[in-house]
Amino acid sequence: MCTMLGCRSRICLDSDMAKDADISGDLQDAVVRALQAGESLRICGSGSKGFLLSSNNGGETSVSSRLLSVHEHAGILSYRPEELVITARAGTRLSDIEQVLARHYQRLPFEPPRIKGAGTLGGAVASGLAGPGRPWSGSVRDSVLGVEMLNGLGERLIFGGQVMKNVAGYDVSRLQVGAFGTLGVLLSVSVRVLPVPPTERTVVQAVGPAEALARCRTWARSAYPISATAYLDGLLRVRLAGAEAAVSDATQALGGDPRDESIFWRQLRDHDLDFFQQEQPVWRCALPPAASAPLQDCLIVWGGGLRWWRTSLDPLEVRKTVGEQQGSAQIFDGGFGRCRLAGVGSAQATYQQRIREAFDPHGLFNPELTRRRAD
Amino acid sequence: MNHPDVLERLRSVLGRGLITDPKALKPYETDGITAIREVPWLVALPDSEAQIEAVLAVCREHGVPVVARGAGTGLSGGARPVADGLVLGLSRLNQILEIDLENAVARVQPGVRNLAITEAAAAHGLYYAPDPSSQIACSIGGNVAENSGGVHCLKYGLTVHNVLGVKLLCIDGQVLQLGGKLMDSPGYDLLALTMGSEGMLGIVTEVTVKLLPTPPCKRVVLAAFSEIAGAADAVGAIIAEGLIPAGLEMMDGLAIQAAEDFVHAGYPTDAAAILICELDGVAAEVESDLALVSRILKAQGAFNIRVATTVEEQERLWLGRKAAFPAVGRISPDYYCMDGTIPRAKLAEVLASIGQLSEQYGLAVANVFHAGDGNLHPLILYDSNQAGQLAGAEEMGGRILELCVAAGGTVTGEHGVGVEKLDQMCVQFGSAELEQMHRLKAAFDPQGLLNPGKAVPTLTRCSELGGMHVHNARLPFPNLPRF
Structure with missing residues (x-):
């Protein structure tokens, strides 16, 4: 079953047979x-994250x-x-990669x-969005070991490799x-993988957001085998992973209701919770984990370090709240890609532009993402 | 270049922090690779960010090359000065600015020693994970420049995985605050790009690192094998079983004997190879993993498996490993330490090839390395007083790195390219990749003033080499074109 999405490419669900092809x-x-x-x-990969690239304020099309x-x-x-x-x-x-790994x-x-079951490796790397386990098992870039890519001169380049330790060159x-393809077209990627933990269990605790945060901060300084946390609507979920004995001990120590979640x-990983399906805009806010705001109307993950904030507040107000906590916020649906690339200070913007020119001097790739807004 | 003007301006900025006396400049002529030397024109020892900015401004205006230097423990000549340039020593910026327990991070100046961070955090049950063997001396700024690893990076990652933010002062005077106390920042990932960039993109003036809870439980097991291949295969078997040990190190017969003679760690000297495996975490996890590791080691043919039962015994098992380099130094007048990484599955094959090279060149090789990461450190033993031995060691080292590339690995796992491995970079990368790296460098430093001639070879150099088998590539020191 295939459907059309944002970038006019097909989205194919698991029922389709995957085909190997080298069209480099x-x-x-x-x-x-x-x-x-x-x-x-x-x-464009599968097109599943096309909604991150299109602007929903109508102004710019591509x-x-x-x-x-x-x-x-x-x-x-x-x-x-x-x-x-x-x-x-x-x-x-x-899905094909995870099937083979499993x-x-x-x-x-x-x-x-x-998103909606789809997504490619290239898209995952280009968008750089890590899931709920990020503080414990790393970000997307933490796992990337090497790429083969085309730069804006049409050159085929290979960087990095297949080994974890490699400091040869930049x-x-x-x-x-997270460059959203603005530095080149990814052809192949080598990523580090990890063993599936033998046991995984979730304890659920009924608490308010401030208390949830406080608990997460305490746990970050102790050695429980935590692999993810999520606070939503009065429930704090703590995912424990590791050897059976270790998970059992931690389940008892943390207390709360153990469940298969x-x-x-x-x-949560696929942004498929009801939380994401509302009319109100959702902001993705990265913060120092102990930041005291925002707390309300938030889905709080990464031990407090990432907060999805559903709010109708004025964008300036959102950015001010998060900025005061030394964090960074981007609206998710519509224009995330561009906000993500542009959400930097003027010095970094200058350097980003030069780096972009170093890879893609003629501005070939996804120019709408790096074009400065008229306003 | 107007020398008097430069000197006068620098002196007004730095006062006694400017070194011009030839005798006082001498200690700065080399880093951890003492065979690579160059006396700099000047050494600046700023004690504040403002001073660094002012020094960079003078250098920019007068076109003076700037070589940043941390503790000078690097092993690839990355901090080797340039003759008409300035060494920017960052050792005086040695303040731990903040230990933020709430966010489990430390904010430090670049000259802070790696181990000092853990020492400051230990009272709170936290530590900084990357532990290069020079951690007692090396600085965090240098760690960022080289993306340093260590014994425990199999489980805990390299510097890039443990640094959350840096302040980068660019040659044009602009300051980039990359990352911070948060785990995700907008824009291109310039934080990752800074890691391992060998001081060629900017000067790191502040670093924010992640602190982890000190593991409550730690166990160390030693396994002896009668064949190197058996030990090598056991490494892959442990990983394939779903275990990620905190450390997984290997030593071969020559290294075992040297270490045993030196520190009496109780190593089995009749072994062709030993593995030292450390497991850490919560007690229940560690005990269950330990049982599994012991079973795997036995199944892979280890003839002697010893689990340290006391903390003292653990330390003694590690002592031999940690003292292995100086131990080898006792049995040979000189040694040349290589640093290639290969896929784990190729360990046995590449070690055998290194053994063949050793016979071919008539130079003994001791292997002590991070087996879990496939990160080799062959130590080539030679005597610089014997004619031709240094040249032979260097040529053989180059051949070993070529082996690593051919096996699908890389010419440097954690020591960096510096000036030492420029020639091998020509083997690992094609001209289009090298050109792309030069353009990236130019985006930060169009005049090519920051650590010129390091890390990325010019195409001219690569084409002049033609192949890789160049005698004495580093001697006499070629005057590298700057970029």
Whole structure:
């Protein structure tokens, strides 16, 4: 079953057979052609996160950019479980990767979201969104070990590699994470994987948001085998993972109601909770974990370090609240990509522009994301 | 360049923090690789961010190259001065600015020693995870520049995984606050880019690091094997079983003997190789993992498995590993330490090839390394007083790094490229990648004043090398074109 989404590419659900294909030659040709024709390109994987790139205030569209679909550039290139590394083409579906990993009791440490079940490895890396376990098992870039990419000159480049420790040259691979394709087209990515913990259990505690936060802060200074936390609507969920004995001990020590909450964690990861399905705008706020605000109307994860804030407050007010706590906030639906790239100080903006020019001197890739607003 | 003017302006900024006397400059001519030397024109020892800014401004205006230096413990010549340049020593910026318990982070100046962070946090049950073997001396600014690892990075990651923020002073005087106390920041990930950039993109003036809870339980097990291949395969078997030990180290026969003679750690000297495996965490987890590791080691053919029963015994098992480099120093006049990483599955194969090179060059090799990460540290033994031995060691070192690249690995796991591995970079990367790196560097430093000639070779250099087998690539020191 396939449906059309944001960037006019197909979204395919698990019932479709995954096909391995190497279309890197076509992609390179397309980049070179665009370069020669002076056109720009809109890079697209499965299209599942297209809503992060479109602006919902109507002003800017990207009709001038030609679509560059990486979706068909798919397939796992190498995977050896004992190396804790998998290398796959950028269009490989996350579900395919996780299926293969699961056979060897391994997983992607950064728990990338699969919006409506879809999502590719390239899209996960380009958007850089880590799931609920981020403080414990790392961010997307923490797991990225190497990339193969096309820059804006149409050159095919390889950076990093398949080993965890590698300091040869600048870390261009990790620079691609969260760059939303504005530095190049990802062709393949090597990521570190981790074992699936033998036991996983969730304890649920009924508390208010301030108390939830206080508990998370205490636990961050103790050695419980916590792998995720989430506070929502008066319930604090703590996911414990590890050896059975360790999880049992921690369950008792933390107290509360032990449950199988795997559906909740998956819905949280995939932004599929009711919380995300409301009319009000949702802001993604990264904060020092102990920050005292915002607390109300928040889904609080990462031990307090990430708060999804559902609010109709004026954007300036939201940014002020979060900024006062030394945090950073972007509205999620509509324009997240651009806000994400532009939400930096003027010095960093200057350097970002120069870096963009170093990779893509003609502004070929996703120009609408780096174009400055008229206002 | 107007020398008197530069000197006068720097002196007015730094006072006695400016060193010009040739004798006083001498200690700065080298870092941890003492074979690579160059006396700088000047050394600046600022004690504040404002002074660093002022020094950079003078250097920018007069085109003076700037080589940042932490504690000078680096092992790739990354802090080797340039003759007409200034060394910016950051050792006086050594204040721990804040231990923030609520957010479990420490904010420190770049000259703070790695171990000092853990020492300051220990009273609160917290520590800073990356532990390069030089941690007693090396600085956090240097760790950022090299993306340092250590014995425990298999489980806890490298510097890049443990630093949440840096303040980066750019050559044009602009300050970038990258990250902070939060786990996710907007914009390009310049924080990750700064890690391992060898002081070539900017000067790190402040670092915010993540603090972790000190593991309540720790167990150390030693396993002896009669064949190197057996130990190498056991490494992969442990990982494949779903375990991530805190540390997983390997030593070969020569290293075992040298360490045993030196510190009497109680190592089995009849072993061809030993593995030292450390497990940490909560007690229940550690005990269950320990049982599993012991079973795997036995199944992989270990003839002697010893679990340390006391803290003293644990320390003694580690002592031999930690003293292995100086121990090798006792049995050979000189040694040359390499630093390649390979996929774990290739350990046995690459170690065997290193053994063949050792015979071919007539130079003994001791292997002491981070097996869990596939990060090799072959120590090539030589005597610089014997004609040709240094050249042989260097050539052989180059061949070993080529082996690493051919096995799907990299020429440097944690020591950095510096000037030492510039030639090997030509093997690992093609010209398009190197050009891309030069353009990235130019985006930060168009004049090429920050640590010129390091980390990324010029295409000219690579093409002149043609192949890799160059004798005495570092001697006499080539005058590298700047970028």
